[in-house]
Amino acid sequence: MTKRALISVSDKTGIVEFAQELKVLGWDIISTGGTKTALDKAGIDTIAIDDVTGFPEMMDGRVKTLHPNIHGALLARRDSDSHLQAAKDNQIDLIDLVVVNLYPFKETILRSDVTYDLAVENIDIGGPSMLRSAAKNHASVTVIVDPADYTSVLEELKNSGETAYTTRQRLAAKVFRHTAAYDALIADYFTAQVGESKPEKLTLTYDLKQPMRYGENPQQTADFYQKALPTDYSIASAKQLNGKELSFNNIRDSDAAIRIIRDFKDRPTVVALKHMNPCGIGQADDIERAWDYAYEADSVSIFGGIVVLNRQVDAATAKKMHSIFLEIIIAPSYTKEALAILTHKKKNLRILELPFEAQDASETEKEYTGLVGGLLVQNQDVIKETPADWQVVTDRQPDKQEAAALEFAWRAIKYVKSNGILVANDHMTLGVGPGQTNRVGAVRIAIEQAKDRLDGAVLASDAFFPFADNIEEIASAGIKAIIQPGGSVRDKDSIDAANKHGIAMVFTGVRHFRH
Structure with missing residues (x-):
């Protein structure tokens, strides 16, 4: 019996090549909307979704895959005679592979011109439903949500004619993480829209940015995650211009440093930080003099510390910083000469660039503090005082x-x-x-x-x-x-x-x- 794949993707990266390989292996491909158009254009023979359901795509595409001929084909247990008989009685042909990714809700709400109606229209319904059906039936159905998995799935299909159960299980877990994160973004958006400040369910989603060698201490494992909707003025979004990968403690300290400097916007200021505490803060009419003051504040503790400057780093300031051992330097920008000075013979010095103009927006974020069995949530301590x-x-x-x-x-x-x-x-x-x-x-x-x-x-x-x-x-x-x-x-x-x-x-x- 010819195996069938259902392909409906918003992110079309690599999908033509993947579909071409499936056809070489003898698969039939069901497709929808823009995906079908792209595959047809590439000369890949596909079956229209309405030929499977017997109903046209309708309501501006809101309804096209929500049909028993799709979900029955995905959910039918291959080890159940009654399921297979029901499929046969209702003329439902099974689907063995699903490749779906979702309407770009995240990208939509990040747009500067986003409207409420546009956000709502980019909430995918059929996509998550197909993914969940396929993932639930991973005992028999392979489900792909990430283009990065195309190659490994094709290799298994070429070598064995099918994917391994462990592969299907792993991909199903990935699907449920994906749909959970997708729904978390939607929940967060609507929570903000209605002004709910204390939701009975806290829905957070973060993306893995960096697996870490270890945590606060070598015996602790750790990873660095970034908000799914990134904050511009954040160490997670910083542009690293030089140096080694940031460690767990580097990230914590750097975050503390960029919080401190937010309170000194009015004048050129330098903050030196060590172990989450400022060891020197200096302010002046120019950034070089501000560095002098921050250094003089505690010329011992600054050794091996983190320095954040709220003005462009010039050559004169760079020369002074280069003369001592620092772990990290953070600034809004660096002159070409300054960067050349700082990186000279200091390949490990971490140099970060941040958009300081985005400081105010970062102050509205909540703070999350983990504890055993719970999570504390509070506003940042950014009260305006005079x-x-x-x-x-x-x-x-x-x-x-x-x-x-x-x-x-x-x-x-x-x-x-x-x-x-x-x-x-x-x-x-x-x-x-x-x-x-x-x-x-x-x-x-x-x-x-x-x-x-x-x-x-x-x-x-x-x-x-x-x-x-x-x-x-x-x-x-x-x-x-x-x-x-x-x-x-x-x-x-x-x-x-x-x-x-x-x-x-x-x-x-x-x-x-x-x-």
Whole structure:
């Protein structure tokens, strides 16, 4: 009995060559719409779908394959006499191979001119139905959704006359992943359209971007996935211009770095990061000077770190960066001279280019944190703050330079792991105390780093001071201005201690825990 294949594809990559090989092997081919047109044009004899169903394609192509002559041909169990008899009684000829991929819903909703009606019309119904029918009956039916599988399937058909069960099972699993991802995109689109913020089912889909050698540690396996609808300002979308493949920790650190730099759009800024914490942030009127400040902030910790710059990297800045060991450099662009300098004798230095103009759009994404047996979802900490909303709670007011330093320090402390303390002036960080189990410890670390550079320095705390001992520690270092959220039941104790030492203290009313 002649075997039959049903071919109906949106992505026509390699389909003519595949169909030609099937015909050589003696297969009949059923086809639809544009696929049939393409195959006919190539001189490949095909059977029209309406010749199989006995019904014309109708309703602008919405109805063409939803018919018992198609789904009975796919779902009939070859090991069931009753199924085979039912097919015979109803004149249903079996279909042994299905090659289908779906209407381009993803590509449609990514279009700048997409309308709701256009998105709806690009929701495939018949395609997923045929795929699921064929995949369910993978004991007998081979189903292909990815052109990458054409070659291996043809090889098996040529060598054995049929595909192996393990092949059909593997392809069926791929189909169900494909249709699940397709439906997840549709669900996400409609969820957004109706403004549902807390759906009872969370449907996410990501595409494998990079299998990784290992995860956070060598004993951990890991892979890097990218959103099915890519975010432009993302490490997953970055253009790598030089260097080795990014590791798991590289990706985590780079993501943290590009989040930090988003808060410093107004001036040329450089952020140096190590182990998810900023070790130096510098801002100036030009990117070279901003680099100088970021480097001077902590010239020890920056070694082997990640650097992100929010302006084009020029030759002068590149020369300075080239002189030390860095893991990764990220910027919106590089001059030709700068790129030549950075890559000279540094084949492993990872150099990434990102579209910084897409920063604002990246802020609307949700954050997902995995845990054993669950997933936490939250908005990013991108609240817009302005000094006009802050409150000076002490007798002493910050002077103009201190006010500028406090604003700079408050932007920076947001990205320091809790308990986090940061000392800065108006153009660079001076000391960072991240991730301590008590706030006094974090204060001491930050001040120790900043010692001998405390003239005009201010201090920021990511959360309130629960006890006045923090103020005493700060006062003993000679720091004269503090910024913190406030909100402790012992705020008065801290305010009194600040007044005693002539310290200006600002409450922002917003905390920035970062775990």
